[in-house]
Amino acid sequence: MQYIQVTFEFKNIEEYQRDLLISDLADIGFNTFEDTENGFSAFIDQDSYKESSLKTVLLSYDEELEYSYAVNEIAGENWNEQWEKNFEPLVISDQCYVRATFHPAKPEYPYEIVIDPKMAFGTGHHQTTTMMMEYILSMDLNGKTVLDMGCGTGILAFLAAKKGASQLTAIDYDQVCYDSTVENAALNKISNIDIICGGKEVIPGLSFDVILANINRNILLDQIGRYSEVLKAGGEIVFSGFYESPDLDMIKEACLKAGMQYQDHKKINDWVAARFIKQ
Incomplete structure (x- = not known):
């Protein structure tokens, strides 16, 4: 199975803002989250991913957060290998x-x-x-x-x-x-x-x-x-x-x-x- 990884980077973000964003992403099907140095990565299976849904969620954060994100396709076995390193x-x-x-x-x-x-x-x-x-x-x-x-x-x-x-x-x-x-x-x-x-x-x-x-x-x-x-x-x-x-x-x-x-x-x-x- 293929997955979509969306990696967010923030200039400044409070913990409550991060948690709210993760909760909103979970509502549209993202089901795993991994902290990174300047933000976090969110994962969703490719069949469930809709770019329009992601943009709708992010729209409500545009005024309060300064951020960037990158979208990548990854194979399930690669994600599981990465997860094993961090769990x-x-x-x-x-x-x-x-x-x-x-x-x-x-x-x-x-x-x-x-x-x-x-x-x-x-x-x-x-x-x-x-x-x-x-x-x-x-x-x-x-x-x-x-x-x-x-x-x-x-x-x-x-x-x-x-x-x-x-x-x-x-x-x-x-x-x-x-x-x-x-x-x-x-x-x-x-x-x-x-x-x-x-x-x-x-x-x-x-x-x-x-x-x-x-x-x-x-x-x-x-x-x-x-x-x-x-x-x-x-x-x-x-x-x-x-x-x-x-x-x-x-x-x-x-x-x-x-x-x-x-x-x-x-x-x-x-x-x-x-x-x-x-x-």
Whole structure:
């Protein structure tokens, strides 16, 4: 598979501006981001790339940022080789060890997850994924049914499985993410999982004890009503992929209307993960 790499260079950019731009790029299909000395590179599979969509996103930044960018075609194997050079293992809350296939195992940790993302989002390194995993590690998931929306590599579903979840459903609209989750489920020997490609329309008519959704504010706001329909009374839902202000209040308001009560939230830099319970 061929990929498009868009490399941005900025004269000056604040962290919040960088995060907002990355979020907007993710909305149009870019699913992997890599820091560079003067900016970052964004990756998307060639079939999903539309120059017009990229220019529309960048238009809103023209007045506030001074930047340049270059577009290159790269082969998937070249990107994966570059990714392997930069990916370091990660430890979450001294309990979960996240590594790639080329890293040594560390059985001293209670939970180990092996991830080969192949252009899919979700290695645990982003603040939102880290906070979601911290929530999962604090939850009692023994025998519970779990829905992972926007599953990326499947990392959150896999951790839920290792925490004792009885049945998992992992959904992502991106074919690359779907393929990545299928491959990574095999790597982690996760068999009690249904993996589906699509959006809220493919959520099965089941009842879930726990829902995990690390996406972005606009998609979450669009899908919260459907989440409430399939979440059991007393069930927990954890969201991430948005900022504390103004996003958290918007998420709280939408959840309250859907019968889900805010409990607490975590914050790393400006990113937030928040937990709700259905009344």
